Amino acid sequence: IEEKNDAELLLLLEEVHPADIAEIITELDLDEATYIIKLLNSEKTAEALMELEEGVRERILDNLSSKEIAEELEEMDTDDAADIIAELSEERQQSVIAEIQDEEHADNIVELLRFDEDSAGGLMAKELVKVNENWSVTGCMAEMRAQAENVTRVHSIYVVDDKNKLKGRLSLKDLITAPSKANISDVYIPKVDYVNVHTPGDEVARIMQKYDLEAIPVVDEMGRLVGRITVDDIIDFIKDEADRDYQMAAGISEDVEADDSILKHTRARLPWLILALLGGFISVTVLGTFEGAMEQYGALFFFVPLIAAMAGNVGVQSSAIVLQGLANNTLRGSLMNRLVKEVGLSLLNGVVLAVMLTLGGTYLLGFDLIYGVTVGISLISVIVIASLIGTFVPIILDKQGIDPAMATGPFITTSNDIFGILIYFSIAKAILGF
Amino acid sequence: IEEKNDAELLLLLEEVHPADIAEIITELDLDEATYIIKLLNSEKTAEALMELEEGVRERILDNLSSKEIAEELEEMDTDDAADIIAELSEERQQSVIAEIQDEEHADNIVELLRFDEDSAGGLMAKELVKVNENWSVTGCMAEMRAQAENVTRVHSIYVVDDKNKLKGRLSLKDLITAPSKANISDVYIPKVDYVNVHTPGDEVARIMQKYDLEAIPVVDEMGRLVGRITVDDIIDFIKDEADRDYQMAAGISEDVEADDSILKHTRARLPWLILALLGGFISVTVLGTFEGAMEQYGALFFFVPLIAAMAGNVGVQSSAIVLQGLANNTLRGSLMNRLVKEVGLSLLNGVVLAVMLTLGGTYLLGFDLIYGVTVGISLISVIVIASLIGTFVPIILDKQGIDPAMATGPFITTSNDIFGILIYFSIAKAILGF
CATH class of the missing domain: 1.25.60.10 (MgtE N-terminal domain-like)
Known part of the structure; x- marks a missing residue:
């Protein structure tokens, strides 16, 4: 064919x-x-x-x-x-x-x-059906029909004044049942949700979701009606945002798809890997300073990846929860409350895991009890610190106006690796004395 | 007040x-x-x-x-x-x-x-406006008005036969302009997208997004119209799915919010941490088998967290891309192509990072060149293997009918830690001979 x-x-x-x-x-x-x-x-x-x-x-x-x-x-x-x-x-x-x-x-x-x-201005379409508040109902029907031809789907009819300022909206039903001699100003609904051209897309999405809107009018700085955003564009926006956040958390900084070129993938992935490598240099240096422990307590080094991995996982968990709370606007209560709660949560998790680690390290893997106790105590401290970093770094970034999604993934994992190792060996040094 | x-x-x-x-x-x-x-x-x-x-x-x-x-x-x-x-x-x-x-x-x-x-049946509402194909246009107007009172927003009028089987849809415009003596069967549009009660929610979301639908009818096993799904429910579904995937990637297995109780958070987070801990036991054991290298080549151990972190990051990046491809149905081409591409990509990234590591390790951190070369070569191998694991574990799980989102986060990180360390020390052993 x-x-x-x-x-x-x-x-x-x-x-x-x-x-x-x-x-x-x-x-x-x-x-x-x-x-x-x-x-x-x-x-x-x-x-x-x-x-x-x-x-x-x-x-x-x-x-x-x-x-x-x-x-x-x-x-x-x-x-x-x-x-x-x-x-x-x-x-x-x-x-x-x-x-x-x-x-x-x-x-x-x-x-x-x-x-x-990503602003309302960038998301909106110019196509819409609008009527002047001073028009008569009959005059407006003809005008509307002409306008509607250019619009794929009429969600709402917007009412403006002579200066094109948004005044309200009109339901098709009201228009049909209104006496034909009435003016639009007599029948329109003066309450209408709207956004400004500069409103960020995620805010538009939040408003449309919250009020279950199928379309929302967009006004400029002077309140003049300049466009409208429909729900299908918002769905695409929400999907793209979610994909972007997901990729950001995985350490991918550009919007890439599986079928994009190797070069585009490298551009998106390599920067984060270089960041992780530099973090790795720091962890090498930190470990190097504890070289003295190697001769007598070499087994301590065997637990390094375990400690680092736990710190990374806890940090990513905590930051994911906070990031979603920030994104969905569900993060309430004082910082102090959050601090107390996060410490409580990580202490609980930490103690359970530390007991498992101590018992497993001593009886399963056959290390001396002193090792098991040392890594166990370290694990609790590492988990508490890691969860605090994971929780508060995004909150602080957000307060500074920086996209907190940057803070997850490689960034949190890398810094938690370093802190985790540092805490671990410091505690080991205090207990074992080397 | x-x-x-x-x-x-x-x-x-x-x-x-x-x-x-x-x-x-x-x-x-x-x-x-x-x-x-x-x-x-x-x-x-x-x-x-x-x-x-x-x-x-x-x-x-x-x-x-x-x-x-x-x-x-x-x-x-x-x-x-x-x-x-x-x-x-x-x-x-x-x-x-x-x-x-x-x-x-x-x-x-x-x-x-x-x-x-999460199926179409669970997402649908029973409220809808439907008319029988055998009704006359006039008779149907009255019936419709009565039905519409129970429905918040009329998106579409569905046409059914005497057995309630979905036949098509009707546009309000066609209905109004049709001669009043006509039958519905003369004016309805026989083409209509629909889903089955058992269609999974993400499939429904995909169809509605693809065709920009504002509502879709749902039929039962016998093709009978039983409900409809509106776009606002689908937005909520898409948002929930994205949140769930994001949390899954971060190692959180239950849908939790920042304000939920400590107990609920523990239930969602602890299982993954225990998994990571068990993985950590394996990495301790692996490192223990290379204890012999400690005396002569102790510095090798300093690079362990760096290697493990790189393996984890690369694995998470690769799996995130594949998971999104699977979710959005954009993963095309043969497995062989993907294999070649992934190897090429990771070789490119690996060589760049390995050169940085060798130079940095030797001149910045002051280790012997032989260390720098050893960890550099190991890094390339580790990155290639980690990216293959990250790419193919989700694909294989998906083919087995298991949710591939399970494979990201802690699971990929933990297994890549272990493989990374094993590969690193095996290569070091081959080069340095201990």
């Missing part, structure tokens, strides 16, 4: 949903994919392009002329078009925008490109 | 959104919260209850009688009511259900309780 039969292929794909076409395209090689994209009508291709993964889309767009891309963009909502243009190189962006015939559409896209990708 | 003034408080809270009431309640102590819940009318309380966090809600429900809970449940959609009942103890469930006056509502809730929480 891939060879020539245009008509048959078109017929075959006519019934297929754009999201499925996107999946088919991903399976094809580049030439075939470009062929299909060019073959289909632009409305369908535009939607299919949107559904593609970034990497695949990039390669296909490279194969299209600026004019061809512009044609696809004209079929898209402004927010999707802006997202796609943002992926192109600077000069490509300009030539594509110049090729867009519909000047208003192009204007809107350029406006959206100015906003930070 | 908290003391007595019922009327004033009611007036004050009248305008407040239930989600905000939930936030206020969370800040109050238990008695005050219960007082507010009892004071407000049940429609508002029902919604506020839904918005509360599980822990807070649990404590408030404990303070209410079965009859009072039943009254709240009558105001809720079936899916929300079922979720709340599921949180109660077995006997409490029965007494609450017995108190629900509306028998149909109670029946529906009981039906929903039977499904797995």
Whole structure:
């Protein structure tokens, strides 16, 4: 089928949903994919392009002329078009925008490109249905119908004044049941949730989730209605955020997928590994200072990876809980309460594990009891300190305005390794005396 | 205000959104919260209850009688009511259900309780608007209006046959513009996405995201329409899943929040720490077998935490990428390709890090060059092996039908610690000969 039969292929794909076409395209090689994209009508291709993964889309767009891309963009909502243009190189962006015939559409896209990708301004679309509060109900019906043609799904009708300031919203039901001579100002609902163009995306997501909204209007600094964000964009945002946090916790600093190039993976992973290596240098140095213990108490060194691993695991657990609490805004109560609780929790865990370690080390592995007791006591201290570091480093970073997600993963593990080893040998030195 | 003034408080809270009431309640102590819940009318309380966090809600429900809970449940959609009942103890469930006056509502809730929480059946609500294909357009309008009263938001009208089998959907626009004598069967759209009651929640989320759906109908084994899932429930599901995966990666096996009790935290965290401790016993034993090297090459032991940490970090990075690929269904290509790529990637990273380690170990930390070279070569091997373990353990688990998220965090870190140390000392032994 891939060879020539245009008509048959078109017929075959006519019934297929754009999201499925996107999946088919991903399976094809580049030439075939470009062929299909060019073959289909632009409305369908535009939607299919949107559904593609970034990497695949990039390669296909490279194969299209600026004019061809512009044609696809004209079929898209402004927010999707802006997202796609943002992926192109600077000069490509300009030539594509110049090729867009519909000047208003192009204007809107350029406006959206100015906003930070993760702010309400970057997430919103310009397409929406709005009416003026001074219009009559009848006059407004006709106007609305015209506007609705450009909007894929009408979630809400927004009411503005003469200066385009957001005043409220209108339910379709109220509009239909209102006497036709009434003015919009008599029937609209003056209470409406909205966000500012600069509201961060996660805040928008939180508001929409909290109030179960399907769309939210976006206003500029002067309260003028400039766009709206729909729930499907927010779902994508939440998913991307979760993926990003997950990767950050694993020590991956760029958004990568399994199928990205080796170079992109290296760029995302290597920096954290270098950080861990530098941390490793410190742990080597710390261990080196306790060289004197090697002759008499060499077995102490056998427990080093165990202590370091426990410190790392406890730190990651504590920081994960705190990070989620910060992200979901569920972290309440004073720092003092948290401190007491975290110490209590880690003492409880620490004592259980220390008893296991002491017994296991002495009777299972056959070390002298003094070793077992030493590592046991050290383990308790290490766990308490590690859980405090894991809990408070994110809280402090957050208070300083730094993304606390940075603090998890390699950073917490590495610093807890070092502190863990230092505490362990200090306690061993105090007990055994070397 | 908290003391007595019922009327004033009611007036004050009248305008407040239930989600905000939930936030206020969370800040109050238990008695005050219960007082507010009892004071407000049940429609508002029902919604506020839904918005509360599980822990807070649990404590408030404990303070209410079965009859009072039943009254709240009558105001809720079936899916929300079922979720709340599921949180109660077995006997409490029965007494609450017995108190629900509306028998149909109670029946529906009981039906929903039977499904797995994370399946489409557990996520769906019974409330929906459906019409029979044999009805006339006029007859159907009246029926629809009656049904719509029970449904918070009408997303779609579903069309069924006499046996309640799902046939398609109907757009409100088509219904309004259709000639009033037409039958539904003439105007409905026979193509509709749907899921089965047993479809897993993440699959439902994927379908709704892919096709940007705001609601999806759910059918039973015989194709009969039994419920629908709306996009706001799916957002909650996606968020919960992401939180769960994140916690799993950090070695937390139960869904806990920062404010949960110490005991609940211990139950969620301790099992993984015990696993890590047992892994630590193995690493102690492995190190013990290389005791002979201590006298002559004691400095080798200083590098143990560095090697272990690198192995752990690389393993976590690789497994995070694979897990996300598995979760988002973007993992394509053969296992052989993945193997070649992962080896290439880790060789590249490994060589860079090994050169840094050799140079740093020799010139910065002042060890003999032979140490630097030994740990450098070991590091490359350890990184390659660790990344292969991190990549393929999740893939293999997934093929076996085991949740691959289990494989990250403590599990990967612990096993990579052990393998890392074993490889390191084996290579050192081969090079230095002890």
